[in-house]
Amino acid sequence: MSLLQTRPALPSDDKRWKLVNAAMRRNGYAGHALIETLHSVQESFGYLDEPAMRFVAGSLDLPLSKVYGVATFYHLFMLKPKGRHACVVCTGTACYIKGAGSLVDAVEARFGVKPGETTEDDRLSVLAARCVGACSLAPAVVVDGDLAGKQTADRLVAKLEELA
Amino acid sequence: MNLDDLAEKAEEYRARDAGITHEVRVCVAAACQSGGSLPVLEALKAECDSGGTCKVKGVGCMGLCSAGPMVAIAPKGGAIPDSILYREVKPEDAADVLASVGGAPVERLHTPTDQPFFARQQRIVRENSGLIDPESFTGYVAAGGYAGLIKALSEMTPGDVLREMTTSGLRGRGGGGYPTGLKWSTVAKMPADQKYVICNGDEGDPGAFMDRAVLESDPHRVLEGMCIAAYAIGATKGYVYVRAEYPLAVQRMELAIRKAKRSGFLGSKIAETQFSFEVEIRLGAGAFVCGEETALMASIEGLRGQPRPRPPYPAEAGLWGYPTLINNVETFANIAPIITHGGEWFAGIGTAKSKGTKVFALAGSIKNIGLIEVPMGMSLREIIEEIGGGCPGGKAFKAVQTGGPSGGCIPAAHLDIAVDYDSLKTLGTMMGSGGMIVMDETCDMVDVARYFMEFCMSESCGKCIPCRTGTWQMHELLDRITKSKGTHKDLALLEELCDVVQATSLCGLGQSAPNPVLSTLRYFREEYEAKLTAE
Known part of the structure; x- marks a missing residue:
């Protein structure tokens, strides 16, 4: 094995790959930077697809199986693109007791998607979070990054219907 | 640098605010921010006369998160009980709030601070929360910060620090309750040229947000604790492992590390001594099991967060095989005051x-x-009825859940118990990291047990069979019982499975997964039985 390893070229001239590469370079292309690197891929592209995982595996000199293993182990990593809008329903204990389940049911009844799914027109992804730490505002949802507390089923469905 | 030099620095920082008599403090921790505290801060800053005797600043969590955004008017350096506290403040209230500085409070916003919620508390970990600006290094030093570290470095040997920790009787705040002094001493004794300190900020228990508030409100306090620990055990490198779900905590911790480094309280030759210590942040990625120490270390190494059998304990062979000290955020936040005021x-x-x-x-x-x-x-009872104010809407209290998915429910009959690590164990629950979820009479306890089992099932890492299949089977049984399709046989099988999973799982997640079922069976068995169908 030669001491100088050749790293794979960036998959495309998309500037976002440079951000990913910078995250790996910061950690000296060490294998233990895998999770940091996957975070930066997801931040840049929104999800992890196969070319991205192949690129990361090649760059960090890790087997693809290991990269795939880590990407599927952690709940935060998404292997599929999200819809144009994302609604995260908190299902932590405090939210659950205050009716998070009825929020999930109402969204499913109206839009036909369960947590983890995206509507067919790519308009809305519904996700469930284990606890967003907003227990004082239970039940809480995060719609497109904005936290909204003290939700009811009607209010949430109305809010989601307004999204284009 | 010695304690006198630090005191001089603190005085210098305080002198910058010499003309100020009152502080208007706006909570900028996560809960209040989501309620809209940043626009309130901006409005107050715009409204406040910059040359006056009053200073508007963002501070950490004041505690009463459900009433956010919170604003406090305090005499400079004053604690929360000495201040006028306002709840649910909006930007348009800015003028009224500022007009009340040094005068009568604005009635429509006022929340009395002599109520038990504030008066009955004793703040050590959170003594700076809600008082200082979490993004300011000078604010922390002016409030007496880093005095513990400087005292340890300039006046104590590592052995002295270990003795002080042992004398203090501090036990791990992550839930296990292992004596901190003993843990530190074990790592200190290990002969190794490399040791690590890890701060566990992977607060995964749903319903718990203590560590989040500490990291967001007083990040330097945690760094100071880690630094003292590193000095005591002979480590040179540390990691803060934080959940990615807490972006604000991550951001504030990053800033604190940068500022501490720039001021010579982190990095090489700290405070002009031979002691060096570097800290890096590692992000979690949404796996509850990573709160378990061996899984957490695997995650820092870039692997799947799966636990491994202990021994060897991290103190002997931890991160990358080197002796490693892992403590929780709250544990580290207790260190500096112990060193400053003494273990006694x-x-x-x-x-x-x-x-x-x-x-x-x-x-x-x-x-x-x-x-x-x-x-x-x-x-x-004092915590729930006096400080917490009891259940709202006149509903009757039914149970309190402590310890998250690893804990259990305590019914009304046991409310008079004194809360500590050992008393909670006798009731079949545990202290855990400190989440307390109160349930009223409308709450279905079997459904609560099913909820926690679903949590454990989806968070099981899949490495050992009892946890991987056991939690799945128990969830099926509970699901059947909640849908009134379960039989007496199902209930007996559920109890048997609880025993097996508890006794044979590899790590804490599996061993404690049956706890919510066992404790609800112990206190609310009739609710299970009422749902069973005759065979």
């Missing part, structure tokens, strides 16, 4: 076997939702 002082607070204070997150069906810090040994 700390040991004088709390009960015989559980020393100091504990931060609890009150949530669920309770009036005052938020964070509190009370001495160990306070009764559950």
Whole structure:
């Protein structure tokens, strides 16, 4: 094995790959930077697809199986693109007791998607979070990054219907 | 640098605010921010006369999160009980709030600070929360910060620090309750040229947000604790492992590390001594099991967060095989005051076997939702009825859930118990990290048990069979019972499975997964039986 390893070229001239590469370079292309690197891929592209995982595996000199293993182990990593809008329903204990389940049911009844799914027109992804730490505002949802507390089923469905 | 030099620095920082008599403090921790506290801060800053005697600043969590955005008017350096506290403040209230500085409070916003929620607390971990600007290094030093570290470095040997920790009787605040002094001493004894300090900020228990508030409100306090620990055990490198779900905590911790480094309190030759210590942040990625120490280390190494059997304990072979000290955020936040005031002082607070204070997150069906810090040994009744204000809407209290998915429910009959590590164990639950979810009479306990089992099932890492299949099977059984399709046989099988999973799982997640079922069976068995169908 030669001491100088050749790293794979960036998959495309998309500037976002440079951000990913910078995250790996910061950690000296060490294998233990895998999770940091996957975070930066997801931040840049929104999800992890196969070319991205192949690129990361090649760059960090890790087997693809290991990269795939880590990407599927952690709940935060998404292997599929999200819809144009994302609604995260908190299902932590405090939210659950205050009716998070009825929020999930109402969204499913109206839009036909369960947590983890995206509507067919790519308009809305519904996700469930284990606890967003907003227990004082239970039940809480995060719609497109904005936290909204003290939700009811009607209010949430109305809010989601307004999204284009 | 010695303590006098630091005191001089603190004085210099305080002198910058010499003309100020009052502070208007706006909570900028996560809960209040989501309620809109940043626009309130901006409005107050715009409204405030910059040359006057009043200073507007963002501060950490004041505790009463359900009433956010919170604003406090305090005499400079004053604690929360000495201040005028306002709840649910909006930007348009800015002028009224500022007009009340040094005068009568604005009635429509006022929240009395002599109510038990504030008056009954004893703040050690959270003494700076809600008082200082979490993004300011000088603010922390001006409030007496880094005095513990400087005292340790300039006046104590590592052995002295270890002795002080042992005397204090501090026990791990992550839930296990392992004596901190003993843990530190074990790592210190290991002969190795490389050791690590890890701060566990992977607060995964749903319903718990204590560590989040500490990291967001007083990040330097955690760094100072880690630094003292590194000095005591001979480590040169540390990691803070934080959940990616807490972006604000990550951001504030990054800033604190940068500022501490620039000021010479982190990095090489700290405070002009030979001691060097570097800290890096590692992000979690949404795996509850990573709160388990061996899984957490695997995650820092870039692997799947799967636990491994212990021994060897991290103290012998931890991160990359080197001796490693892992403590929780709240544990590290207790270190600096112990070094400053001495172990004896700390040991004088709390009960015989559980020393100091504990931060609890009150949530669920309770009036005052938020964070509190009370001495160990306070009764559950005082915490829930007096400090928490009881269940809202006149509903009757039914149970309180402590310890998250690894804990259990405590019914009304046991409310007079004094809360410490050992008393909670006798009731079949545990202290856990400090989440307390209050349930009222409308709550279905079997459904609660099913909820926690679903949580454990989806968070099981899949490495050992009892946890991987056991939690799945138990969830199926509970699901059947909640849908009134279960039989007596199902219930008997559920109880048997609880025993097996508890006894044979590899790590804490599996071993404690049956706890919510066992404790609801112990206190609310009739609810299970009422749902069973005759065979």
